[in-house]
Amino acid sequence: MYVAVKGGEQAIDAAHRLLDEERRGDRSVPSITLDQIAEQLTLAVDRVMNEGSLYDRELASLAVKQARGDLIEAIFLIRATRTTLARFGYAEPLDTQAMRVRRRVSAAFKDIPGGQILGPTFDYTHRLLDFSLTGGAEPAEAARAPVELRGDMPRVLGMLGSEGLIEQPSQAAGEPADLTQDPLNFPAGRDLRLQNLARGDEGFLLALAYSTQRGYGRTHPFAGEIRFGTVEVSFTPEELGFPVVIGEIAVTECEMINQFKGSATVKPQFTRGYGLGFGQCERKVMSMALVDRALRAGELGEERVAPAQDEEFVLSHSDNVQATGFVEHLKLPHYVDFQSELVLLRRLRAETGAEGDRLEAAE
Amino acid sequence: MNAPAYNFAYLNEQTKRMIRRAILKAIAVPGYQVPFASREMPMPYGWGTGGVQVTASVLTPEDTLKVIDQGADDTTNAVSIRKFFVKSAGAATTERTEEASVIQTRHRIPETPLTEDQILVFQVPIPEPLRFLEPRETETRTMHALEEYGVMHVKLYEDIAHYGEIATTYAYPATVADRYVFDPSPIPKFDNPKLDDCPALQLFGAGREKRIYAVPPYTKVKSLDFEDHPFAVQSWEQPCALCGSRDSFLDEIVMDDAGTRMYVCSDTDFCSRMRGEK
Amino acid sequence: MSPLLVAEKVSKFYGARTGCRDVSFALWPGEVLAIVGESGSGKTTLLRCLSGHVPASSGKVRYATRDGRSVALDEMSEAERRLLMRTDWGFVHQDARDGLRMGVSAGANVGERMMAVGERHYGRIRATATDWLKRVEISENRIDDSPWSYSGGMRQRLQIARNLVTSPRLVFMDEPTGGLDVSVQARLLDLIRGLVKRLDLAAIVVTHDLAVARLLSSRMMVMQQGQVIEQGLTDQILEDPQAPYTQLLVSSVLQV
Numbered sequence: 074m075y076v077a078v079k080g081g082e083q084a085i086d087a088a089h090r091l092l093d094e095e096r097r098g099d100r101s102v103p104s105i106t107l108d109q110i111a112e113q114l115t116l117a118v119d120r121v122m123n124e125g126s127l128y129d130r131e132l133a134s135l136a137v138k139q140a141r142g143d144l145i146e147a148i149f150l151i152r153a154t155r156t157t158l159a160r161f162g163y164a165e166p167l168d169t170q171a172m173r174v175r176r177r178v179s180a181a182f183k184d185i186p187g188g189q190i191l192g193p194t195f196d197y198t199h200r201l202l203d204f205s206l207t208g209g210a211e212p213a214e215a216a217r218a219p220v221e222l223r224g225d226m227p228r229v230l231g232m233l234g235s236e237g238l239i240e241q242p243s244q245a246a247g248e249p250a251d252l253t254q255d256p257l258n259f260p261a262g263r264d265l266r267l268q269n270l271a272r273g274d275e276g277f278l279l280a281l282a283y284s285t286q287r288g289y290g291r292t293h294p295f296a297g298e299i300r301f302g303t304v305e306v307s308f309t310p311e312e313l314g315f316p317v318v319i320g321e322i323a324v325t326e327c328e329m330i331n332q333f334k335g336s337a338t339v340k341p342q343f344t345r346g347y348g349l350g351f352g353q354c355e356r357k358v359m360s361m362a363l364v365d366r367a368l369r370a371g372e373l374g375e376e377r378v379a380p381a382q383d384e385e386f387v388l389s390h391s392d393n394v395q396a397t398g399f400v401e402h403l404k405l406p407h408y409v410d411f412q413s414e415l416v417l418l419r420r421l422r423a424e425t426g427a428e429g430d431r432l433e434a435a436e
Numbered sequence: 437m438n439a440p441a442y443n444f445a446y447l448n449e450q451t452k453r454m455i456r457r458a459i460l461k462a463i464a465v466p467g468y469q470v471p472f473a474s475r476e477m478p479m480p481y482g483w484g485t486g487g488v489q490v491t492a493s494v495l496t497p498e499d500t501l502k503v504i505d506q507g508a509d510d511t512t513n514a515v516s517i518r519k520f521f522v523k524s525a526g527a528a529t530t531e532r533t534e535e536a537s538v539i540q541t542r543h544r545i546p547e548t549p550l551t552e553d554q555i556l557v558f559q560v561p562i563p564e565p566l567r568f569l570e571p572r573e574t575e576t577r578t579m580h581a582l583e584e585y586g587v588m589h590v591k592l593y594e595d596i597a598h599y600g601e602i603a604t605t606y607a608y609p610a611t612v613a614d615r616y617v618f619d620p621s622p623i624p625k626f627d628n629p630k631l632d633d634c635p636a637l638q639l640f641g642a643g644r645e646k647r648i649y650a651v652p653p654y655t656k657v658k659s660l661d662f663e664d665h666p667f668a669v670q671s672w673e674q675p676c677a678l679c680g681s682r683d684s685f686l687d688e689i690v691m692d693d694a695g696t697r698m699y700v701c702s703d704t705d706f707c708s709r710m711r712g713e714k
Numbered sequence: 715m716s717p718l719l720v721a722e723k724v725s726k727f728y729g730a731r732t733g734c735r736d737v738s739f740a741l742w743p744g745e746v747l748a749i750v751g752e753s754g755s756g757k758t759t760l761l762r763c764l765s766g767h768v769p770a771s772s773g774k775v776r777y778a779t780r781d782g783r784s785v786a787l788d789e790m791s792e793a794e795r796r797l798l799m800r801t802d803w804g805f806v807h808q809d810a811r812d813g814l815r816m817g818v819s820a821g822a823n824v825g826e827r828m829m830a831v832g833e834r835h836y837g838r839i840r841a842t843a844t845d846w847l848k849r850v851e852i853s854e855n856r857i858d859d860s861p862w863s864y865s866g867g868m869r870q871r872l873q874i875a876r877n878l879v880t881s882p883r884l885v886f887m888d889e890p891t892g893g894l895d896v897s898v899q900a901r902l903l904d905l906i907r908g909l910v911k912r913l914d915l916a917a918i919v920v921t922h923d924l925a926v927a928r929l930l931s932s933r934m935m936v937m938q939q940g941q942v943i944e945q946g947l948t949d950q951i952l953e954d955p956q957a958p959y960t961q962l963l964v965s966s967v968l969q970v
Contacts, residue, residue: 081510082519152476157442256471256646259574338730385572395644398481399561405483405513409506409543409702412688413605413624416670421599582793586800586830590815590822593829596836597819597858662836 096141110134119323119352120144124393125151126253126272127158128322128351145274149394165307165316169326169349170231172302174222176353179229180296181330187226192301193353229298230328230345239330239343259385266368266388270361271350273391279356281381282363290379292366294346297330301353325350327358331366334373344373445492445525451475455493455648459639462650467612468580469563469647477643484517484542485643487559491540494555494639495521500528502536507544507685507702514542533705543606545627547684547706550636552653558621560642563649565609565619585617588660596665605670610659612651617660626669626685631657676701679710716778718743718884718916719764724773726759732940733759736773739935739945743883746910746917748931748948750924750963756940757920758888764918765805765886766795777802780883800830804877804885808892810869813876814861820847820872821857827880846875850905867898871905878909885910887919891926903929924963928952936960 097104111118111134121133125148133151140146176192179185191197233239249264252272257265270278285292303323307316327348335341346366348358367381380386390396443449458472477485495501501521505514509531517540521527530536533548542559550556566576569587579585588609595603608625611617620631621640631638631651638651651657661667675682677698684706686699701707717740726733734756741747749757762768764775766787775787780802787795799805807813814823824843825833833839844854850871861869870890877885890906891899907930910917919930927934927948935945936957944957955961 081512081515085512085515149476149480153478156476157446157448254473256473258471259572385574389573394476395481398483398485399644400482401480402482402561405542406506406511407543407622408687409624409685410606410622412686412702413626413670415688416672417603417605421601424600578792582796584796584830586826589829589834590818590826593822593825593836593839594818597821597840661834663834664837 096139105138107131107134107138110137116353117142117144119350119354120275120357121147121151122351123354123357124148124272124274125155127151127155145393145397149397152394161310162308164319165309167304167306167324167349169300169304169324170228171225172300172304172324172326173224173321174226174300174302176302177226177298177300178296179298181229181298185227185229185232187223190222194355226300228328230330233297233330233343237340237342240334240345242345257388259388260371261384261388263365263369263372266384267347267349267361267365269388269391270348270364273361274393274396275354275357275360277391277393278360278364281367281387282360284379285363285367285381290367290370290377290382291332292329292344292346292363293332294363294366295330296359297328299325299327299355299359301325301355323352325352325354325358327355327362329359329362329366344369442524444497445495445521445527446477447475447489447492451489452493455489458648459490459493459650462639462648463637463652465616466652466655467616467618467649469618469642469649471646472648474643474646478520479516481644482561483513484540484559486641486645486648487540487542487557487643488517488520488641489643490557490639490641490648491521491538492525494557495525495527495538497526499537500530500535502530502533502539502705503541504539504544504546504703504705505542506687507546508704510704531705532709543622543624544685544702545623545630547701547703548709549630550634552635554636556634556636556638558623558638558640560619560621560640560647561644562607563619563640563642563645563647565607565617580616583615588617589662592660592662592665596662602661602665602667608659608667610657612657613655614658618649618651620657624670624685625659625667628657628659628667629669633657672699674699676707676710679707681707681710715742716784717741718745718778719918720774720776720784721764722774722776724760724763724770724775726756726763726768727771732756733771734763734937734940737935737942738773739942741884741916741918743916744914745933746915746919746931748927748934749918749920749937750922750927750934751937752922754939755937757922757937759940760937761886761888761918761920765803766790766799767805777884800827801880802883804882806870806873806877806885806887806890808889810861810866810873813873814869816861819858819860820852820864823861823872823876824879827876831880842879843875846879847872849909850875851901865898866894867902870894870902874906874909878913878915881913883916885915885917887917889921890919891921891923899926906930924952936963 111130114137117137118130118133121136121144122128125133132154136147136150139150174190176194177187177190179189230239234241243263245264250262252265252268257269303321305318305321308319309316329346331344331346333341333343344366346362348361348365350358364381364387368384368387370377370382377383455472458470462468462470474486474489477488479485479488503509503514503518505511508514518529522529533539533546537553538555538557539546540557564576566579566587569591570576592602595601604625606624607619607622608628609617609619610628610631620628633654633656635653637653640649659667672686676684676686678700681701685702687702689698689700691698719741721737721739724737725735737760749760751757763770769788776784777787778784805813821840821843824846825839828839828842844857847854847857852868852871861872864872891902894902903926919926921927931948933946934948934951935942936959938959944951944960951960952964955964
């Protein structure tokens with residue numbers, strides 16, 4: 074006699090305990106600490122902060138550990154945490170020009186005031202596995218530069234701008250919209266687009282950016298400037314009425330120089346693309362800048378022919394927390410709807426002739 | 437690092453207020469999709485965050501909550517959501533439809549008729565009935581505003597031309613209060629008649645797509661069809677193998693490797709009541 | 715009898731660039747007007763302004779509705795305009811893919827306008843669609859096929875059927891025979907001419923091909939660089955072109 078299957082609740086509890094065991098792994102191996110993750114898997118933590126939209130290294134490290142290294146799962150944990158936090162208000166815009174630079178390069182000029190600073194980068198490493206990392210040997214100390222870096226490196230795009238060669242940064246009137254407070258509506262302003270891209274999945278943006286370079290909406294980009302370092306965060310509490318520095322964060326910024334545009338009344342100028350992210354995330358901010366520029370097709374009078382230029386397509390599918398939720402929701406039971414389809418299909422097949430003729434339409 | 441303390445039903449009061457305003461708007465314009473600023477919840481998008489946010493916003497300490505998925509209380513996701521409300525709101529819960537004041541559901545409407553004292557909250561994956569015919573949000577918004585629903589009947593026409601009948605079996609579109617065409621969520625079309633003139637308040641939450649809509653009590657809901665191909669519900673040859681009901685939606689259970697099939701009520705509470713249990 | 719459509723100094727500018735400038739004319743019911751010019755002459759821009767696809771920069775376009783009112787396009791609500799485009803007006807695109815739903819059957823394509831205005835009887839929709847396919851010389855056993863399986867000429871005829879099913883009073887056509895073989899063109903033009911006469915349709919046809927203008931239209935406007943340089947009766951202009959550019963056009967037409 075068939076008895077309806079029960080015990081879903083116990084099954085879930087047991088599954089969670091099994092997950093905890095799997096996460097811990099072999100107990101003779103030391104449990105990984107949050108410090109180790111923050112110090113040595115820094116770039117994973119940076120990505121989780123970016124796409125989780127929350128700057129907190131400790132929480133992001135915990136998320137990486139809890140998610141067993143699945144970064145999108147970790148990003149989800151951070152987003153969910155973010156929802157519960159109290160909001161005090163908005164910080165003053167970050168002054169990235171005053172950045173304490175650790176890395177700063179430009180592909181547009183051979184040399185620039187302040188210098189080309191390579192900083193810590195994989196760029197020129199040879200991608201050969203380094204087996205010395207398997208032991209416990211510590212790396213030798215890196216040489217320090219004899220002089221201090223400039224604290225106020227001028228923007229490369231600013232130098233072009235003073236000659237009128239590049240469009241001015243947009244001076245949109247009014248307060249920027251807040252993606253986390255209002256639902257996204259189309260057409261979306263550049264402020265919402267950039268917010269969406271900042272927390273967008275790195276892989277998705279990378280592929281779209283790549284597509285623009287391969288002809289799907291070419292924008293002739295040059296990396297005007299990429300800088301990575303720390304910036305101060307200022308906030309104006311209501312009671313004080315003036316801004317106070319509440320801390321500093323590491324960010325990476327990319328300004329792309331793109332295809333020039335002109336019209337009958339305006340002389341041709343280069344156009345801009347912009348990317349900004351927490352921590353060191355060059356691939357992300359470069360991709361973001363390329364996609365930002367592609368999405369500006371409408372305001373720059375360009376025909377939208379490529380996926381990267383399609384605002385609704387890009388902005389609706391960039392959020393990996395939403396994407397993974399919906400893709401993975403297919404694992405949930407769908408047997409009622411499937412049953413409905415089975416009933417229909419069986420009936421249609423029964424009514425179809427033996428030779429599989431298409432059913433004559435009624436009337 | 438300290439673990440944060442949560443508000444009643446997880447959401448803060450500001451968020452609940454925002455969602456309630458969206459709900460009121462939705463009730464004022466039956467079937468119209470009201471955009472709302474959906475929050476990230478501890479369960480993934482696509483797993484009921486819209487329904488959970490709606491329930492969290494209407495739940496009071498005096499309510500009794502029932503959560504079902506595919507008509508059953510014991511399916512994994514229903515269990516998970518019910519536990520969430522027990523943990524975050526200390527909610528009283530029940531499996532009996534007639535004892536619940538708030539029912540959150542995925543893909544079914546309970547067989548037991550609902551009353552004026554009840555709220556039914558549906559989990560919605562894709563709120564836009566026109567979405568698969570027209571992917572652009574800007575265009576579908578205009579189509580709803582101007583009542584341009586011709587394209588929906590094009591789809592039904594195609595079905596009849598190719599299959600001899602309308603081939604939509606779930607998420608079957610209907611007109612609410614003779615105005616907006618809506619997607620009632622992926623309930624089987626078998627359940628569509630229950631939407632019409634229902635004494636309970638029916639609320640629909642789509643978290644990922646950020647829309648809320650509603651069918652107020654005793655509102656007309658008419659499923660789309662043609663005069664010469666009227667809307668019809670599914671039926672089975674066999675009754676429920678456990679309780680004998682011929683009026684409920686049946687699940688198909690595969691019994692053995694030879695493929696033997698058995699049919700039982702999808703609504704587990706209804707089935708056990710019919711069997712005189714509990 | 716009053717004119718169906720009146721254009722008063724219609725102009726469209728894109729920044730400093732002129733799309734079309736100061737175009738004025740009146741179109742009467744049952745009349746076919748050809749707008750002739752080379753690519754870049756502004757004829758397509760003008761058509762898009764006249765048909766409400768694009769707002770004019772200045773000037774007025776007035777349409778006489780079935781209930782006798784004269785409404786200006788720019789004063790209409792979005793709802794009114796879209797309703798007009800679905801019922802009173804038709805628009806035949808140069809590329810049929812722009813004017814058809816390629817993903818649904820021919821029958822659905824023709825029936826859509828009926829369903830859009832409330833027809834809810836499948837049998838009647840199908841019968842009307844079948845009838846129209848016959849009228850545009852498409853075999854009725856192709857009714858359930860998707861337009862992907864249709865030839866270019868067939869797609870164009872399907873587009874015409876889709877537009878005419880709700881008996882519009884005015885049809886806009888943008889190079890209706892463009893991209894088709896010469897023999898297919900001839901057959902299509904014949905069909906259009908017959909339908910226009912039988913249904914007493916008014917039409918505005920944009921074309922670079924004088925032969926199309928000659929066959930379909932009673933009146934004609936010649937455009938160059940955004941302006942109308944000559945307009946009048948088609949026969950007269952083709953017989954005795956006044957403007958130098960028109961003379962050039964006429965003389966370069968191959969005598970068939």
